[in-house]
Amino acid sequence: MGFMWWDPTYMLVLIGAVICMIASAKVRTTFNKYSKYRSMSGMTGAQAAQRILNAAGIYDVRIQHVSGSLTDNYNPTRKTLNLSDAVCNSTSVAAIGVAAHECGHAIQHARGYAPLSFRSALVPVANIGSSLAWPLIIIGALFNSRMSMTLIHAGIIMFSLAVLFQLVTLPVEFNASHRAMVMLREQGILGEQELSMTRRVLSSAALTYVAGAAAAILQLLRIVLLFGGRDRD
DSSP, X not given: OGGGGOOTTHHHHHHHHHHXXXXXXXXXXXXXXXXXXXXXXXXXHHHHHHHHHHHTTOOSOEEEEOOSSSOOEEETTTTEEEEOHHHHTOOBHHHHHHXXXXXXXXXXXXXXXXXXXXXXXXXHHHHHXXXXXXXXXXXXXXXXXXXXXXXXXXXXXXXXXXXXXXXXXXXXXXXXXXXHHHHHXXXXXXXXXXXXXXXXXXXXXXXXXXXXHHHHHHHHHHHHHHHTXXXXX
């Protein structure tokens, strides 16, 4: 009886979920691997972050510890660089790479990096879009009228805004990693062999954002296939 409810478009959701799981497993495996390599400089993630920020002329960003695993982030509103348990006080090349990546976001903010500004402006719109998209689509699907199609189309547009946010995130993350690698080399925080290890960590982390964007696009495609042509029925 369960197969009666099977929708072929669920395959798109499953593909997206598998891609995300693979990317998540990859970043954790890579981070754990290079967390075992202590940097020659002996600097912790927090110390490396402080040096990078100072070298970039940024003195108004506060570095603080946050709990969790790989919960590192830069908060542009509060101007805080938040480093997780495995990064803040760790001297590994993986930890320093992640800390430097978050510094990359702080540098983007200080320099007025356009894609970051655009992504920040999209945050409230994307949050509203992801929250309202399915309710609008479901309500519209329950009725058969001109208004129902208006609701469905509005829901698709809302979800599209959330997908746009995922896409804009890609250049922001790639650029932050690039800035991190440049600063780590210029400041002599890591040697060339260590930089190669760190690059692998940041590349695997970037895959999670690519996977998230791909999953969002597949979900949008599913929505369009299910509901986009109802007005032509």
